[in-house]
Amino acid sequence: MARVTYTDWTIPVAQIGSRAGQSMEIDREFPAPGGIGDRIVGVDEGAPVRVDGRFDSIVDGLIFTGTVRAPMHAVCIRCDIDLDRDLEQQVTAFFPYEDPAVGKGNGKDGKSQDEEIEVLAGEDEAEDVYPLMDNGAFADIEALLRDTFVDALPMQPLCRPDCKGLCPQCGEDLNEHPEHAHRQADIRFAGLEALKAQLEAEQGAE
Ligand SMILES: [Zn+2]
Numbered sequence: 001m002a003r004v005t006y007t008d009w010t011i012p013v014a015q016i017g018s019r020a021g022q023s024m025e026i027d028r029e030f031p032a033p034g035g036i037g038d039r040i041v042g043v044d045e046g047a048p049v050r051v052d053g054r055f056d057s058i059v060d061g062l063i064f065t066g067t068v069r070a071p072m073h074a075v076c077i078r079c080d081i082d083l084d085r086d087l088e089q090q091v092t093a094f095f096p097y098e099d100p101a102v103g104k105g106n107g108k109d110g111k112s113q114d115e116e117i118e119v120l121a122g123e124d125e126a127e128d129v130y131p132l133m134d135n136g137a138f139a140d141i142e143a144l145l146r147d148t149f150v151d152a153l154p155m156q157p158l159c160r161p162d163c164k165g166l167c168p169q170c171g172e173d174l175n176e177h178p179e180h181a182h183r184q185a186d187i188r189f190a191g192l193e194a195l196k197a198q199l200e201a202e203q204g205a206e
């Protein structure tokens with residue numbers, strides 16, 4: 001029998017796992033697991049994650065529905081400003097009974113259970129499958145939290161959809177100074193400017 005490791009993300013659910021049709025509310029904080037994003041965009045490991053929802057027992061396992069919310073750090077890709085926001089996601093996850101002896105006990109054909117899970121997961125991409133441990137006594141939500149937040153991280157975080165970014169020449173924030181502009185110093189005339197300066201210098205030397 002596989003050794004069961006209890007972590008910060010194992011939730012005791014034995015009270016509803018005994019038969020179908022029961023539910024258990026949950027509303028508490030968990031530490032964010034590692035591996036959600038990076039230093040630019042992500043959720044810090046150990047940051048408080050609010051899990052608010054319920055587990056419902058069905059014949060084949062448990063369904064979790066609810067919301068998860070965590071503080072996200074990000075930097076606007078245009079203006080470089082720090083964005084500290086909450087990342088909140090709706091979650092529906094399925095925790096199948098791994099041991100066919102638990103649940104309704106149709107253990108002779110474990111394959112049909114797997115197929116059923118595949119169908120469930122395939123039909124609705126929002127519904128993901130996560131493990132129960134210890135004969136269904138605990139639900140492990142570590143991977144659920146990680147997957148949910150990784151999927152929800154913005155690819156290109158913006159402080160606002162129409163962020164004007166920074167002046168490419170001096171770095172001024174164009175959101176705060178929309179009229180900001182530099183005197184036209186066209187690159188095409190840079191050579192002429194240099195030639196003019198050189199001629200003037202030569203004339204001065206005569
Ligand atoms: Zn911005």
Ligand SMILES: [Zn+2]
Pocket residue numbers: 167168169170171172180181182
């Ligand atoms: Zn500028």
